[in-house]
Amino acid sequence: MxxxxxxxxxxxxxxxxxxxxxxxxxxxxxxxLPDVASLKEVKLQLPMQIFTSDGKLIGEVGEERRIPAKLADIPQPLIDAVLATEDSRFYDHHGFDLKGIARATVALVKGGRKQGASTITQQLARNFFLTPERKLIRKLKELILATEIEQVMSKDEILELYLNKIYLGYRSYGVATAAQTYFGKELNQLTLSEMAVIAGLPKAPSTMNPIYSVKRAEQRRNTVLWRMLQENKITEAQYEQAKAEPIVSKFHKTVLDFNADYVTEMVRKEVVKLYGEETAYTKGFKVYATVLSKDQFAAQQALRENLINYDRRHGWRGATTLWKSDEEAWNEEDIIDHLSQLPNSEPFVPAAVLKTTKKEAQILLRDGETATLTLNGMKWARKYISKNSRGQTPTAVEQVIKTGQQIWVRNQSKNEKNDWELGQIPEVNSALVSLNSNNGAIEAAVGGFSYAQSNFNRVTQSMVQVGSSIKPFIYTAALNKGLSLATTLNDTPITIRKAGQEPWRPKNAPNIYEGKLRLRVGLGKSKNVMMVRTVRMIGIDYIAEYLQRFGFKREQYTATEALALGAASFTPLEMARGYAVFDNGGYLIDPFIIERIEDANGEELYKANPRIACISCNDIPVAYAEPSYFDFVQEDENEEVESLATAEEETLSDDFQIEPVAKTDDPSLIATAIETEQKVRYAPRVISGELAFLMRSALHSAAFGEAGQSWVGTSWRLAKALPRKDVGGKTGTTNNSKVTWYAGFGSNIVTTTYVAYDGNKELGKGEAGARTALPAWIDYMTVALSDKPQRNDKLPPNIIRVGIDAKYGLLGNDLSEYFIRGTEPKNRYIIEQGYQIPVANPDPTSDMPQTKELF
Missing domain, CATH: 1.20.5 (Single alpha-helices involved in coiled-coils or other helix-helix interfaces)
Known part of the structure; x- marks a missing residue:
């Protein structure tokens, strides 16, 4: 005892x-340990979604892809599959399963396979509050947390949170996201087999998913189905049927209405500036960009087609070899795997050549389907020899492509699946950006042929020489100095000599000279020597300062005569901002890309409040001129713009106030951009309405010419494609045709585009702004203006129309010209019919009369 x-x-x-x-x-x-009651209010990380202004989804940004789902919306067989595999006694225990722990312990003592004993509640505790390290102390913390979670949350709440939180591979969190990622389906569209695949993923999401290994996914699926059978959740027949179903899976991205990767990246950067990365990527923001879906889609198509057309004009550069004729051919799985890793390059898709004959080739596409590519689909593919020459038109498929090569193709017909055409990724690149000229909203932006091929955004990052597209700004400075569109200058060769320097002899392109021409005609025909003479007449220093009125930074160009021919380098967005000054009546607007931001619940966090061009206002309050988000203007822009503006500072009336945007009580979500009062703000006026009107008129005639006159401007293609009175623009081509531009406007939309090699190579003979850049501008603006009414300009108060002589710009009856009151000609050009004295040794090249008049 x-x-x-x-x-x-x-x-x-x-x-x-x-x-x-x-x-x-x-x-x-x-x-x-943390307070588990916080799980009651937990907000799962949600990616940022980016929409067009009219609500089309164009992008998603965030480390975690998640589609939240209510428990009631999750199919019961999927819930059964998860419970049977992960925690069959979930509704019986209180956070931890003693039977499961005992079973795992016995298995470990016997030396068998290690078994998991964590319940769903424990996994939830670990995922939210703990690290995955395998230590006893972590396990004890997990048990404590699981017990407390069961006390504050119901079983259904725990299960719903788990099914939305669990990581299932490929950045996919939650079962609804996994259904989309692996099968491209909604939860209610899944088969029993597919549900079992998803339920088996928590064990090893990176290696048991069907994209990584169909074999391992199949083995794990069968285990899940067997557990469901053991738990009496499915019948024997269901088990056999699901087990026999082949697993068909591929990676499915978020379903977008269409891709607009360059816009998505522009928006992402701006949201990160406002909120920081962690908040921007995890709070489920819905960001509405300023772009319009119709315009953005048209811009992408226009830019790509224009680059493809240029590329084809210069020939076929050849394909990439995967295997040679004397080597063993790749198997289908290896080919598809290789093609799937190639970057997206719409409208082209990658393919491999399996077999060729004289008239056709059998190809394997990235999606595993085979297709036929005929000789007719590669007739364009004349061999590239140099930038100015190509080989002969191919007469056999083997002259272009060979078995074992990787090529790019596209389907040319919406109805015929086999109407394939050989493609080629252009080496040349481009950018196109379109603004609302009244408020700066970016309505379309494309930074290159393919974001996957190159994420360099040429809209905002590419500083390239602008060529003759700078001329309207310089002519505006000249008009401001007192010249008029009827002023005549000599279009004759000029030589500029400076001490210690080689003589400079600027030339026209083409190298044609026409004697005296009016400024309107000189701009329309893009006469270089007339531009140089204008610069020398009004002073290069004056022009260098004047250009800043259009938002150009002084450090971006040098004050030399070469500025007349476009030696300055600007981005397409800066050029669009400058041309908007002409279109909106003389106001410097700020480009912006975000219209509004909503939180995950639809509450508005941010709303843009851009400065607007007030054409009907006489006095413009410049006190509200603030730098734009894109930092195109210097920090002391207010002072610079104020000194250039024609209006005096005044206080805004309460009549112009608008309601402030909705805000959140969470300090971390309040963007500094909306802390200021939301009032109507006006852009500063940087040139007069009269100057803006005259330049719009001149740029219109660059396309349409003048009534009764036979001259043709460099933008003549525009007149044929868009016969509207409110459109106009200017071509631009740099020396040796390295960069080509077109910038113009129509119905309060201003658009700029350029084409060039990133490496500054020559584009080739015959390539110029009118041929190389303008077609993309026309294709885009045809769509953008299709639903816009034609704008009819009213004459500004100080503009008058005067009849002039077409040749010399003096008073006459040939045509009418617009003038700022006081700059109109005072003299009439008359050839007297009296006695005339012949001029000795008359100059046959002169356009002036060869007689002296007796008065």
């Missing part, structure tokens, strides 16, 4: 000490 009493006392003491120790450990561990 003494021995038994001693043993009982010892055991009781040990149990008591163990309990005390466990209690102390529990208290200490609990003090280090």
């Amino acid at each position: 003494k021995i038994a009493k001693f043993i009982f006392t010892a055991l009781f003491s040990l149990i008591l000490l163990g309990a005390i120790g466990a209690g102390i450990l529990y208290v200490n561990l609990k003090s280090e």
Whole structure:
């Protein structure tokens, strides 16, 4: 009895000490743990979604892809599959499963395969509050947290949170996201087999998913189905049918209405500036860009087709070899795997050549389908020899492509699946950007042929020489100095000599000279020597300063005569901003890309409040001129613009106030951009309305010419494609045709585009702004203006129309010209019919009369 009493006392003491120790450990561990009640209010990380202004989804940004789903919307067989595999006694335990722990312990002691004993509640505790390290102390914390979670949340709440939180591979979190990622389906569209695949992923999401390994995914699926059968959740027949179903899976991205990757990246950067990366990527923001879906899609198509057309004009550069004729051909799986890793290059898709004959080739596409490519689909592919020459038109398929090569193709017919055409990724690149000239909203932006091929955004990052597209700004400075569109200058060769420098002899392109021409005609025909003479007449320093009125930074160009021919380098967005000054009546607007931002619940967090061009206003308050988000203007822009503006500062009337945007109570979500009062703000006027009107008129005639006159401007293609009175623009081509531009406007839309090699190579003979850049502008603006009414300009107060002589710009009856009052000609050109004295040695090249008049 003494021995038994001693043993009982010892055991009781040990149990008591163990309990005390466990209690102390529990208290200490609990003090280090977070409050699990926070799970009741948890907000799962949601990616940022980016929409067009009219609500089309164009992008998604965030490390975690997640589609939240209510438990009631998750199919019961999928819930059964998860429970049967991960926690079959979920609705019976209180956070941890003693039977499961005992079973795992016995298996471990026997030396069998290690078994998991964590319940769904424990996994939830680990995912939210703990690290995945395998230590006893972490396991104890997990048990404590699981117990407390069961006390504050119902079973259904725990299960719903788990099914939305669990990581399932390929950045996919939650079962609804996994259904989209692996099968491209909604939850209610999944088969039993596909549900079992998803339910088996938590064990090893990176290696058991069907994209990584169909074999391993199939093995894991079968295990899940067997567990469901054991738990009586499915019948034997269902088990056999699901087990026999082949797994068909591929990676499915978020379903977008269409891709607009360059816009998505522009928006992402701006949201990160406002909120920081962690908030921007995890709060489920819905960001509405300023772009219009119709215009953006048209811009992307126009730019790509224009580059493809240029590329084809210069020939076929050849394909990439995967295997040679004397080597063993790749198997289909390896080919598809290789093609799937190639970057997206719409409208082209990658393919491999399996077999060729004289008239056709059999090709394998990235999606695993085979197709036929005929000789007719590659007739364009004359061999590239140099930038100015190509080989002969191919007469056999083997002259262009060979078996074992990787090529690019596109389907030319919407109805015929086999109407394939050989493609080629252009080496040349381009950008196109379109603004609302009244407020600066970016309505379309394309930074290159393919974002996947090159994420360099040429809209905002490409500083390239602008060529003759700078001329309207310089002519505006000349008009501001007192010249008029009827002023005549000599279009004759000129030589500029400066001490210690080689003589400079600027030339026209083409190298044709026509004597005296009016400024309107000189701009329309893009006469270089007339531009140089204009610069020398009004002063290069004056022009260099004047250009800043259009938002150009002084450090971007040098004050030399070469500025007349476009030696300055600007981005397409800067050029669009400058041309908007002409279109909106003389106001410097700020480009912006975000219209509004909503949180995950649809509450508005941010709303753009751009400065607008107030054409009907006489006095413009410049005190509200603030730098734009894109930082195109210097920090001291307010002072610079104020000194250039024609209006005086005044206080805004309460009549112009608008309601402030909705805000959040969460300080971390309040963007500094909306802390200021939301009032109507006006852009500063940087040139007069009269100057803007004259330049719009001149740029219109660059396309349409003048009534009754036979001259043709460099933008004549525009007149044929868009016969509207409110359109106009200017071509631009740099020396040796390295960069080509077109910038213009129509119905309060201003658009600029350029084409060039990133490496500054020559584009080739015959390539110029009118041929190389203008077609993309026309294709885009045809769509953008299709639903816009034609704008009819009213004459500004100080503009008058005067009849002039077409040749010399003096008073006459040939045509009418617009003038700022006071700059109109005072003299009439008349050839007297009296006695005339012949001029000795008359100059046959002169356009002036060869007689002297007697008065």
